[in-house]
Amino acid sequence: MEAYNPYLSLPGITTEELTILHQSTSSLSDDQKQSFYMIYSGKRKNPQEILLFALLGLVGIAGIHRFAIGEITMGVLYFFTAGFFFVCTIIDLMNYKEIANDYNQKMAFESFHVVKMQVNTLQA
DSSP, rough: OOOOOOGGGSOOOOHHHHEEEHHHHHTTHHHHHHHHHHHHHHHOOHHHHHHHHHHHHHHHHHHHHHTTTTTTHHHHHHHHHHHHTEEEEEEEHTHHHHHHHHHHHHHHHHHHHHHHHHHHHHHH
């Protein structure tokens, strides 16, 4: 019987993201995996959020999706150029899953290192 996988409860999770999470946490203990899940689930972005924010760029304020993933410079450029005259916003609409996966991969890496630092701090 397969054990409960908390990652499946994350909204909008893709198979690529699930693979990255399993690879990232394979060397962690169960307590560390739980800590990783708590940290990661607070940082990750749902791909549908990125899609919604990018759609807002077409009808309202361009660049919100770039601000949401921490790309402040790109967000400002999108804002002042109307998403590079809507071309880049439309491209981002087509690539919203990739944008979310790239961001979530960075957050998984960051969360892994936070968990590892907690262990090193406790051992010192």
